[in-house]
Structure formats: C-alpha cells, structure tokens
Amino acid sequence: MVAFESLLPMKAVTGTLPADETGWAFEIKWDGVRVLSSIGPKGVRLRSSRGNDISARYPELRRLTDALDNHRVILDGEVVAFDENGRPSFGLLQTRMHLASAKEVAKRAETVPITYVVFDLIELDGNELMPLPYTERRRLLTDLLPDDGCWTVPSAQEAGNGRALMNAVRERGLEGVMAKRIDSPYLAGKRSSSWVKAKARLRQEFVIGGWQAGEGNRTGQLGSLLVGVYDGDTFRYCGKVGTGFSLRELTRLGGFLEPLAIEESPFDPPPPRPIARLAHYVRPELVAEVEFGEWTGEGILRHPSYLGLRDDKNPTDVVREG
DSSP: OOOGGGOOOOEEEEEOOOSSOTTEEEEEEOSSEEEEEEEETTEEEEEETTSOBOGGGOGGGGGHHHHTTTOOEEEEEEEEOBOTTSOBOHHHHHTTSSOOSHHHHHHHHHHSOOEEEEEEEEEETTEEOTTSOHHHHHHHHHHHOOOBTTEEOOOOBOTTOHHHHHHHHHHHTOOEEEEEETTOOOOTTOEEEEEEEEESSOEEEEEEEEEEEBOGGGBTSEEEEEEEEEETTEEEEEEEEOSSOOHHHHHHHHHHHGGGEESSOOSSSOOOHHHHTTEEEEEEEEEEEEEOSEEOTTSOEESOEEEEEESSSOGGGOOOOO
16 A cells, blocks of 8 residues: 555656657646645545645545545645636635635635646555556546546547647647656656656746845835745756736735845855845745746846745755756
8 A cells, every 4th residue: 555644746857748759648737736635435635745734725625535436545636726717827726725724715715616637546445556557547547536526537648649739738828738658657756757747838936035125116015036946955046036926915925035034145156246235035945936938048037927836846846947
C-alpha cells in the first residue's frame, strides 16, 4: 500500500511538444493547484503538492466517497475554478485558498465552485498502481470514476493530435498541454522527462523577495513586487511586477509581507541601484504566479502581470522555466 502521508506527486519538465508524437498522449494543462486525494469509506483526505493537509479547503469533494462506491483509492489531479466563460481562473481559485474558518469556506464555495480534474490513479483497493504504464492507469481511472459537477476525468488525446490540441488551447487562452509517455510509470516525488509541460503562454511561479511602495493612486500602498527564481542555492532577481492587482489583493499582500520584512537584500546580486534604493526586502517565502511577455537577455521579465499567490509550491523549487 502507498503511504499517503508521505506521498509527493510526479512532476513534469518544461519543454515543447515532441517532434515525433509516437508513444505519447496529450492532455490539457489546467490552471489550478495540484491535489492528491485519498478516498475511502472513512472519508476524503486532500494534500497539496507540498504535503500540506488541505482537506477542509474543498468540502464538496467529500462526496467522492459515495461516487466511488466504497472503493479505496488515491488520485492525482488539479483543483480548478472556472470563470463565467468556462476558462480556468487562478484568480478565482485563489479566493478559495486562504480562508480561515469552515464558515468562510462554505460561503465561498457557494459563489466560487471548483472542479477536481483527475488525471491519474495511484492506488486502487490496496493495490499500488504506480508501476503500471500511463495508459493502463488511465483506463482504470476512466472506468472507475464517473464525471460529476465537482470532478471530472478529462479525455487524453492520442499521438498525432498533440499539435491540434495545442492550437485549440491557444485559441481558448488556456495554459498549455501536457505530453505524457504512454509507457511511463508514475514516479512519485520525481521530475521526469516522461511528462513534458508545453506552455501556450509565458507564465510561471516566482518567489517574492521584496516590494516597492506605490505612487499616484497607490500612494500609501504596495506598488510592485520584486521577484526572483532560484539558480541552485542562489536567489536571482528577475524584475518587478506592478500590474494585475486588485485593491483588495494589494491590502492582502501587504498583510502577508509585513511580518517577513528583513534589512538586507535576499537577491544575489542585489537589484540594480535605482530599484534597490526604494526597495523593502522580505524573506523569500511567498510564491506568486506571474504572466509575462518575454525574458530579456539579462534575465529580467518584460511586461509581467500578477495572477495570484500559490501555497502549493516550495520557494526553493522555483526556477526559471524558459
């Protein structure tokens, strides 16, 4: 049996779709948060990709116990919130991620429903399925779990359809495509080239290392975030993010950043002098999702826009992806 308490999800490498699609399957890359679930007659337990217990965050998934008809399973997938146009919205999902009480969770669940997009089956009735090839795990999963309003098992496209799926993803403004080797086992806790994350848009996680005060209509508030990524043990500055915030989010971020204040720059080397002169530094513990236009030759973001905070990523795992 799989030890759920210590289980970590398999991870993908970032790249492009394989030139030869033979032996690959293709799925939509959803703009959500990774969630492992353990489901059985005694209830549903949910864990983030960092191993945190998030069972109370998505109470609507408790109904998975009845849907699985007393089977005991461990699933892997992403929790997603869809906007009014049917597109995944990380901004909406973020409003479900940091609530303090069961009452707040229940109230928000009424206005921001979620869907658990399930894409892998790790254990079934005490039988570990990780050594099985992707196609066999997928077949078992599809036969086992019926779609419902709160969860779904999306279809996977066969070889020859990867680029068509990417074109459809781009047209709908979705995040990207996952390419998976059809013969690949599930490698818990490992990053494997058997899973490739091909992005339709430039976006990734960054670690917040500081901030600058706002000007004009943001005077007295946070104006921009100073962000970076890890290069080995070195925390590299990647630029500042000054758009994409609501007034409520600016206030919320300020509350998170205040207790993390430090005197010295966590970046190595520090930001350029014009930035550093006005910077307020923080311990690099918060991870933000950012969309951007491109990287400059100096490794700085162009036209970045804030999408939201993530609590499912370890800051030291955040590296440049492109």
